[in-house]
Amino acid sequence: xxxKICGGKAVLKLRSHNINLCEDCFLDFFKRRVRKTIxxxxxxxxxxxxxxxxxxxxxxxxxxxxxxxxGFEASGLYIDLGxxxxxALSREKALKFAESRGRELIIEEVKAHFDGLGIPEIAKRxxxxxxxxxxxxxxxLMNKAALERGFDVLATGHNLDDEAASLLGNVLGWRIEYLAxxxxxxxxxxxxxxRKVKPLALCSEKETASYAIIRGIDYIVDECPFAEGAxxxxxxxxxNRLELESPGAKLxxxxxxxxxxxxxxxxxxxxxxxxxxxxxxxLPVCNFCRxxxxxxxxxxxxxxxx
Amino acid sequence: xxxxxxxxxxxxxxxxxxxAADIFKELDLNPEENLxxxxxxxxxxxxxxxxxxxxEIRPVISGG
Numbered sequence: 001x002x003x004k005i006c007g008g009k010a011v012l013k014l015r016s017h018n019i020n021l022c023e024d025c026f027l028d029f030f031k032r033r034v035r036k037t038i039x040x041x042x043x044x045x046x047x048x049x050x051x052x053x054x055x056x057x058x059x060x061x062x063x064x065x066x067x068x069x070x071g072f073e074a075s076g077l078y079i080d081l082g083x084x085x086x087x088a089l090s091r092e093k094a095l096k097f098a099e100s101r102g103r104e105l106i107i108e109e110v111k112a113h114f115d116g117l118g119i120p121e122i123a124k125r126x127x128x129x130x131x132x133x134x135x136x137x138x139x140x141l142m143n144k145a146a147l148e149r150g151f152d153v154l155a156t157g158h159n160l161d162d163e164a165a166s167l168l169g170n171v172l173g174w175r176i177e178y179l180a181x182x183x184x185x186x187x188x189x190x191x192x193x194x195r196k197v198k199p200l201a202l203c204s205e206k207e208t209a210s211y212a213i214i215r216g217i218d219y220i221v222d223e224c225p226f227a228e229g230a231x232x233x234x235x236x237x238x239x240n241r242l243e244l245e246s247p248g249a250k251l252x253x254x255x256x257x258x259x260x261x262x263x264x265x266x267x268x269x270x271x272x273x274x275x276x277x278x279x280x281x282x283l284p285v286c287n288f289c290r291x292x293x294x295x296x297x298x299x300x301x302x303x304x305x306x
Numbered sequence: 307x308x309x310x311x312x313x314x315x316x317x318x319x320x321x322x323x324x325x326a327a328d329i330f331k332e333l334d335l336n337p338e339e340n341l342x343x344x345x346x347x348x349x350x351x352x353x354x355x356x357x358x359x360x361x362e363i364r365p366v367i368s369g370g
């Protein structure tokens with residue numbers, strides 16, 4: 001198998017792009033793709049300070065690496081979720097990467113905000129699902145960290161498989177309000193909401209993993225112990241079975257959606273300041289503060305539904 | 307001599323040399339969701355692995 005660009009020994013067959021590539025040409029291909037995504041959807045402008053949310057996994061570390069390679073000023077944010085050995089190992093990987101690139105890594109600990117409780121204990125005590133609790137807390141802390149430290153934009157490592165699986169779930173449930181917001185660019189609609197971007201949205205999970213491996217990035221391979229049996233993985237499996245039979249199906253599904261996405265846009269919800277923390281929310285108390293109140297035994301009646 | 311394949315904490319042993327792509331078929335794995343590595347490097351699907359090769363199948367799909 002020969003590289004379509006240089007004729008050297010190819011290591012990757014990208015059926016969705018009908019191309020075989022060697023290591024070096026694949027790295028160029030991947031960088032071009034990310035740069036194109038950033039330009040096409042106006043995700044990041046030159047000179048902006050980017051905060052990359054890193055988990056220690058392949059996607060977020062590959063994203064941080066490629067943004068640095070493309071010349072962006074990017075620091076990392078690691079949120080320690082307090083999930084035993086998994087968090088300890090993923091934190092080590094994130095720290096190691098930051099050190100190897102000589103970049104700042106900001107660390108936020110969930111336990112510091114919840115009286116020493118990690119995600120599993122918080123979910124258990126409040127009878128919520130681990131994944132939804134984790135997602136909500138991460139979103140809050142990511143936004144807060146970016147704003148308080150003066151970053152212009154928050155970048156996450158969501159890849160094409162993440163986006164296509166999420167889209168499939170949203171379409172199956174016809175969740176219009178989610179479809180309205182699913183995009184590589186989530187603009188800031190309030191002074192206290194940072195712009196969020198997904199520069200890897202057009203790169204498949206296989207491409208992102210290949211990039212991380214070729215670049216020698218030491219990432220955590222083990223899955224979060226709570227992700228086993230997750231619906232998102234089931235949707236990814238379904239889409240990849242489709243991809244196997246019909247190369248390019250995932251990309252077509254997602255790009256087709258993005259073209260029609262404005263049709264789903266609804267009126268932006270009216271935001272107000274959370275009366276406890278001051279961050280934007282649709283009801284008097286935001287979900288994050290509501291959770292803190294609930295754990296402290298002070299749950300209010302005017303909070304948002306989970 | 308048997309080829310050793312490490313995948314998700316398990317070790318599979320296969321007799322004889324074979325193409326990397328054939329390993330996916332034999333183990334019923336989707337090549338869109340897995341990569342084959344030898345000594346930490348990507349292995350092309352058409353590469354013939356020797357009967358004493360030690361390889362890792364690295365899943366690329368994660369949840370969340």
